[in-house]
Amino acid sequence: MPPESRNQAPRSSPRRNTEGGALRTGISSLEAFYQITRRVGMAVDINEALIRFLHALVDLSHAEAGAIRLLGEDGQLHLVSSVGLDDDMVYRERVLPSGSCVCGHVPGSRRVLFKEDLSGCLETLQRPFLPDTAPGNQGVSMIAGGIDHRGQEIGMFNLYVSRAHLDVYRDYEEFFSTVGKYMGLVVDKLRVAEEVDRLSVSDERTRMANELHDSFAQTMASVRFQVRVLDDTLHEGNEELLWESLEKIESSLDEANDELRELIAHFRAPVDEQGVVPGVVRAVERFRRYCDIPIFFQRHWPDKNLPPEYELQVVRIVQESLANIRKHSQAKTVRVLLQxxxxxEYRVLIEDDGVGITPEVRKPGNAGEHIGLSIMKDRARRINGKLSIESEPGEGTRVLLRFKAPDAVARS
Known part of the structure; x- marks a missing residue:
């Protein structure tokens, strides 16, 4: 639903009197259509596109005023924009039942209507269409056209024109029908784009929720459990166990702080538009700062940059693998290899000589201990890659990502 119709009526823009009436002075329908598409093409959202369309149509037709409405989810027509109409009339007409009158015409009937006599409308409204200062309220007729897409009406436009020239406008009936269909296509395209943006935001929120759940949230759950143990120890009066519990809590809080820092780094742009190698170098350096396990980094990586989405997913997989090693592996050595x-053709290898992935971690539904394996596999799928995880208890873990650059996929 257009935002203007939710709380208050949109104000009518002042009539912009341009030179000549393009349609009335013999401009071709093709030229008029080109001018409309040129203006509408500069819009960035649905409302702006409809406003640009209305102003272009009013200018080209040399109309006294105009209005444009979209069909809302409630089945009513909501005023998006108006030009040259009386403000009080705009307020009263901000929402119309579909098909209630000529202004609410068109769902179901894909004709362009030309209504010569509007005296009945003026009597019903008890207000003029045009401001009191504007001439010709009694000499105004209306053109009502539908905005439709694939046979379905999604809105409509009204033009208020001189009754004396109505027959001239009738010659452009096909033009008005065509621009209505064009705007239906534009609205549908912009709605799809908005839905894609909405789903993209939702997808990123899901990614963030997964990462929070699989790292920081699990550590905080461990702290909560340790606090309960501390409470029991206090009641027992065992000072040695008390200090041991406090040290565990302190260690867990340090771990939570480290994880929070890592998550903040993850949610920022990890590659800073510099490529995969700088992002992985930072991940390795961060690992060295927060962990005593020796880590070796090798790279044989082309200078050619990958698409940003590929770079982001590769760096994230390395970051998550190193976070898992730090938290779970008990390793003595870690190696990261970029080839x-x-x-x-690309390979990314992260391996350690730690305790490996235990059977408990591999159990289906073990949401608290799957250490981000499913998240990493999902990241690999996003770049059409393959992620293999090899591990046996006591023999370490080997994470291998293989993928091809998009241009290499196209050639194969």
Missing amino acids: GNDLG
């Missing part, structure tokens, strides 16, 4: 060639 790529001029054919666009």
